[in-house]
Amino acid sequence: MTSRSGTALASILAEGYNDRPYVHGAVERLGIPGIRFVDGPRGCVAGAGTAFPVPMARGATWDLALEERVGEVIGREIRAQGGNLFGGVCVNLLRHPAWVTPCGAPSSRQTSQVTGRLFTP
Structure with missing residues (x-):
């Protein structure tokens, strides 16, 4: 018998990583x-999505209209691949230099003002 992690790894090796949406919570018999x-966070990674600059680079522009257009394109590409949840919101308000790590580097974190304007409705 193959373990769940072994099955997942075999699937990734055979089909590729993030080539299609991951389905969670589906109950086929109930529809x-x-x-x-x-x-994400640089765009739709399923299929042949557009690779945008990381959120930190986009946030550094302070261009809200540009971010709106990027978001619209990402949304269209996610839906075209069959997705309905995007995992690309990557916001870290790192307030201490010790927190600037590889995990924090690609995030939007210039100031709380720009983060609030770019990532809240």
């Missing part, structure tokens, strides 16, 4: 489609 997760 519940579930959540269809697609990762």
